[in-house]
Amino acid sequence: MCGIAGIYTPGRDIEGSLCSQLAKALSHRGPDGQGLFSEHGIALIHTRLSIIDLENGQQPLYSSDHRQVLVANGEIYNHVELRQTLAERGGEFSTKSDCEVIVSLAGNTTDAGFANQLEGMFAFALFNRDKGELLLVRDRLGIKPLYYCEVSGGIAFASEIKALIGVLPERPRPNLEAVGRFLQINFASGENTAVQGIRRIPPGGFLKVSPDGCIESGLWWSLEEALQEQPAFEGDEVAALTKFDQLMKDVLQKHLRSDVPVGLFLSGGIDSSILATELSRCRFDEEFPKAWSLAFPGSSVHDESESAGAVAGACSLELECVKSEPIELFDHLVYAVWASDELMGDFASLPTLMLADRAAQSHKVVLSGEGGDEVFAGYGRYRMTPLQQWMARLRAPGSGGFRTKGRFNRPQSLCLIQSSQRSNLFEHWRTPFVNSWKRFASFDRLTRMQATDITTWLVDDLLVKADRMMMVKGVEGRVPFLDHRLVLFGLSLPVALKHRGRLGKYLLRKWLKTHLPEVTQGRKKGFSVPVVDWVRSLDPLRLEQALMRSPLLVDIVAHKELRSLLVALPKLDKKLVEPIAALLQLAIWHRLFIEGSGEKPPEKVDPLEWLLS
Known part of the structure; x- marks a missing residue:
């Protein structure tokens, strides 16, 4: 487990300071060491958390002829079985690292199909020095993250968005469609992140960059196809x-x-x-x-x-x-x-x-x-009554009445958003859910709900967390x-x-x-965090000041309506507290990654004091 990053700009030199910058941004993911492969036009960076082969599992890893170079994040759980099979075929290994089997499996190919033999969670970058091709691959369910952005003459990639903020060709800007999706449902799903120009490689996805700069992307594994089979x-x-x-x-x-x-x-x-x-x-x-x-x-x-x-x-x-x-x-x-x-x-x-x-x-x-x-x-949402389903389908056609509720759909919360910004933020907020619902049209309703959650909520919320x-x-x-x-x-x-x-x-x-017969199982309970109690306990004036110091919130929030709601903050209805909590998180995120450069903040600090400082 670790962090990976890299830059591929064919035919162009890469500054060493950029490599150091990427490694520093991911140092928390790999506190046990750093590795670098660099030659003309390509740099691969690895920060290591030592789990398997503690002494010799450093990366980058190389094929036996050193023509393939790998940096990988994750665990290959069937590496023992794969190593044995590959060794019987003449494969050579220089470490006991689970990720070394990736290099051996790939051979001299840059086709991501070989990843079908891997069991595990992984995101990796494989560079073929003969062909000058870079291959990025993400695991089937998106357990491990992988992001990329285009830079002058090529691309940069990393395990986390914060590592790419500093290599963007211009100052970071928020993607308002992703911002609106977050405001409505608490996470920004889809291939575009909330930072313009930074994209996700999807679960089961790959991206290949040729030496002429041509970028090819697609899926090497699909939940839909796997379910059909x-x-x-x-x-x-x-x-x-x-x-x-x-x-x-x-x-x-x-x-x-x-x-x-x-x-x-x-x-x-x-x-x-x-x-x-x-x-x-x-x-x-x-x-x-x-x-x-x-x-x-x-x-x-x-x-x-x-x-x-x-x-x-x-x-x-x-x-x-x-x-x-x-x-x-x-x-x-x-x-x-x-x-x-x-x-x-x-x-x-x-x-x-x-x-x-x-x-x-x-x-x-x-x-x-x-x-x-x-x-x-x-989840209880999988057990909606027929009447509830019918009403939800009427309210929001296109996805069977599933994932239709947004925090800013209600008139009282929608009034917090300037009317001129509502279409920019909310017109397409349900698109990932509608698309997923359509993808799984050949399955029964319950399976479609599960699959829609797996390809949206699970990967872009729970697994991020x-x-x-x-x-x-x-x-x-x-x-x-x-x-x-x-x-x-x-x-x-x-x-x-x-x-x-x-x-x-x-x-x-x-x-x-x-x-486990001796333990009684009750109904499902998740982590319980008293968000409503906390927001209601905040000083309304300081909260207003903290929110309206954000350049983004100044542009999208109706200040007069916000002030009117905050007057009643200690007794504000829960359905209105949650949108305010989302605005507070948005202000924090914007200051960290749009106004700032993703620098690490204090581990413990009062959020309002930090926003007002």
């Missing part, structure tokens, strides 16, 4: 439970491959309880695997420590409860926005950041349950539920094995009842 599961409940048990066992055993200890973020919910149960079935060098959970003692906020403790006790895990006062979390908001660098406003980033900070004191790798709800249908909040603390997060085999299995299940009535994740609940 996946036969619908036709077995009974017992067969489904057996299949899940076999898959999860294999997946977790591979996810535990590491030369450093592996821990677990444990909430006591279904997904992390399954991971805890599987951990208890594996053998470890240490006596008890370590787990971390959040505790909010004496607070009205949901405290997960009691349920996590019950699971940890049943699974023989060493549990550390990280205690905090909920309101104090918001002193880390500026730092969390910087760490995210994506315009993503999930306040659950704050407790995730806290857990990562504590885990980093002893561990470099933790398991986390992201993906379980999307893959096995856990997991990757950035952990990597900023030097912790690698592994997400077993997003092994592509588990994803295809979960989506292929019949509706009756996904949910029963108003209860989601039916198959996983049944599995847990068999393997």
Whole structure:
């Protein structure tokens, strides 16, 4: 796990200062070392977090003839099996790094199709010195990030947006369409990021740059095509439970491959309880695997420590409860926005950041349950009644009534936005969801909802949160539920094995009842962060001043209407507090990455004081 970056400008020299700048911007992703490959027109940068082959796994990695050069971020979980197969075919290896199999698999090709043999989470850059071609590849589900921008004579790429801010050909500017998407639904989905000129390589995507500067892009793997090739599961409940048990066992055993200890973020919910149960079935060098959970003692906020403790006790895990006062979390908001660098406003980033900070004191790798709800249908929105579906379709045609609600759709919140800016911000905010809904038109409604969430919400919100909040603390997060085999299995299940009535994740609940009968599973609860209470506690005048110091908010916010709402801030309706919280996050993001150059802010600071300073 690490950070990668690079510049490819065929025929042009690259300044060494640019390489240093890119490496510095990603140093938090790789605190254990840096590597550089540079020759005329190409530079590949790597910052390392040592997980496998601690002594010799430095990058860049080279093919045996040194014609292919690789920098990679992530983990190849089936590297043991691939290495054995490749060695039998005459492949040569100089390290025990899991990523070295990428170079061997690629051979002399620059076709991304070989990535189909990889199981894992990865984003990598492979340069073919003979052909002068650069290949960028991102994993199937987009677990690992990869961004790029065009520069004079070529492209630059990096694991995080903040690394590319300084190489843009002009001062960074906000992409208003992405800003509007964030304001409506809390994240900016699609190939264009909120910074103009910086784009995402999509999940399962590749980008190839030829020596003449020609850029080719496309998909080497598609969830839609993979689902079409996946036969619908036709077995009974017992067969489904057996299949899940076999898959999860294999997946977790591979996810535990590491030369450093592996821990677990444990909430006591279904997904992390399954991971805890599987951990208890594996053998470890240490006596008890370590787990971390959040505790909010004496607070009205949901405290997960009691349920996590019950699971940890049943699974023989060493549990550390990280205690905090909920309101104090918001002193880390500026730092969390910087760490995210994506315009993503999930306040659950704050407790995730806290857990990562504590885990980093002893561990470099933790398991986390992201993906379980999307893959096995856990969300309540998947169980809308026919009447609710019909009304939603009428309200917003084009995506089956799914993902139709935006925070600024209501008249009271929409009035906060200047009328002249509403079309620029909101006209196309639902486009990624409509496009995804259309992509999966051949599947049943529930599967379409799951697939739409996987290709939008999961990759551009939850996985951004997991990757950035952990990597900023030097912790690698592994997400077993997003092994592509588990994803295809979960989506292929019949509706009756996904949910029963108003209860989601039916198959996983049944599995847990068999393997962890002593722990009762309740309804789904996520990280509970008291955003409404915090915003209501802020001083209205200072909040207004902080918001209206932002050049972006001055351009898009109706100041008079904002002031009118803030007068009633201590008792403001929740549905109006949330848009104000989004504006506050937007102001922080804009100052960090548009007004500023992405420099690291203090880890703990009052957000209003910081904006007003």
